[in-house]
Amino acid sequence: MCTRYITPEQRAIEAYWRIDGRKPPDLWPKQLFPRSPGPFIRRRKDVAGYERELVVGQWALVPWFAKSAKLAYATVNARSEELTDKASYKLPWARGQRCIIPAESFDEPNWESGKNVWWRFARADGKPWGVAGLWNTWTDKESGEVVESYTMLTLNADAHPLMSRMHKPDPKLGPDQQDKRSLVLLEDHEFDQWLKARPSMLKLMPVEVFAAGPAAQASDVADRENTLL
Numbered sequence: 745m746c747t748r749y750i751t752p753e754q755r756a757i758e759a760y761w762r763i764d765g766r767k768p769p770d771l772w773p774k775q776l777f778p779r780s781p782g783p784f785i786r787r788r789k790d791v792a793g794y795e796r797e798l799v800v801g802q803w804a805l806v807p808w809f810a811k812s813a814k815l816a817y818a819t820v821n822a823r824s825e826e827l828t829d830k831a832s833y834k835l836p837w838a839r840g841q842r843c844i845i846p847a848e849s850f851d852e853p854n855w856e857s858g859k860n861v862w863w864r865f866a867r868a869d870g871k872p873w874g875v876a877g878l879w880n881t882w883t884d885k886e887s888g889e890v891v892e893s894y895t896m897l898t899l900n901a902d903a904h905p906l907m908s909r910m911h912k913p914d915p916k917l918g919p920d921q922q923d924k925r926s927l928v929l930l931e932d933h934e935f936d937q938w939l940k941a942r943p944s945m946l947k948l949m950p951v952e953v954f955a956a957g958p959a960a961q962a963s964d965v966a967d968r969e970n971t972l973l
Contacts, residue, residue, distance in 0.1 A: 745821045745911075745925050746896055749850035750775050751783060752872050754798070757846045760872060761785055761935070763798050770800045778820045779804045784894045786843040786879050787939045794940065799843075799879070801892030806882040807832040813882065813891045822878060822895045824928060824946045833895070836878040840941030843894055844930060845875040851959055852910040863910065864959040868952065876928040876938060876946070899948055901926035906951050929953075 751757075751772060758765040763785065776782045780803050788797040805819040809831070819832055827837040849866040850873065867873060879894045900923055901907035907926035914922060929949040930938055937944050 745818075745898060746850050746852065746927055747820060748775060748777050749875075750848040752846050752848050754783070756872070757783060757785070757798060761796055761798075761844070761846070761874075763796050770798075772800055776803055778818065779814070782845070782894070784843040784845050784877060784879060785939070786841070794936070796939065799892050801879065801894050803895075804893060805832060805836070805878060805880050805895035806891055806893040807880065808835060808882065810882060813884070813889075813893070819893075819895050821898050821925070821927075823925075824897045824899050827878075827897075833878060836880050841879050842938050842941055843877045843879040844935060844938065845877045845894060845896055847873040847875055849873070850875075850927065852907075853912065854910055854958075855912045856909060860912070862959040863956055865954055865956045868955040871932075873927075874930040874932075874935060876930050897928040897946065898925040899928055899946055900924070901948060904948050904951075906954060906956060907948065 751774065754769050755765065757763065770783065772781045772783055781800050782803045783798055783800055785796050785798055788795040802813060803820055804815060806813050806815065822833050827833050849864050851862050851864050853860045854863045876897045877894050878897070879892065882891045882893065883889070902920050902922050902924050904926060908924045911924050926948055928946050934944065
């Protein structure tokens with residue numbers, strides 16, 4: 745499960761995903777952790793045709809039945825296999841509330857040495873990642889506050905040569921029963937298909953697309969700085 749990642753700057757997101765940048769700049773941390781405000785891209789809600797819009801929301805999807813935006817359970821990642829049944833995600837999934845989360849890179853824990861070593865995953869071609877996700881808009885019944893939020897989709901990666909190496913293994917389970925997870929990562933030609941909620945196959949990205957390895961010590965020092973872009 746991904747619990748931290750680095751975002752591109754707003755102008756880079758708008759240029760790469762071809763989004764109208766006329767609105768004032770938004771602010772979000774460069775490196776995101778659960779419940780941080782972060783950028784995501786969705787199909788614009790207030791137009792009849794198809795347009796993309798850039799939205800800032802909480803990284804932890806707030807479902808319709810929540811009493812507070814600060815949840816007692818984790819919703820930063822959603823298992824793709826559970827989208828049609830799990831209460832937190834089944835309505836956004838049924839309504840086609842799909843989004844793309846821009847990321848320069850994301851981090852995962854590697855336990856092959858017997859202790860946690862954070863690995864950083866970027867694209868080998870230097871492009872940003874487009875992470876498949878779901879969004880939701882939640883309104884606080886008492887204050888009227890409107891909260892935008894999102895979650896990242898994951899898939900089982902037990903058979904993936906790279907992603908199966910991440911996360912702490914369970915010694916009681918076999919290598920094909922670990923339920924190691926990988927983010928669902930989209931290619932450029934899949935962006936519109938995903939946002940238009942057309943049928944699409946959720947799949948793992950080939951190994952050759954990744955540039956991955958232990959994260960630099962300097963980046964770990966900056967993890968909690970949360971410097972605004």
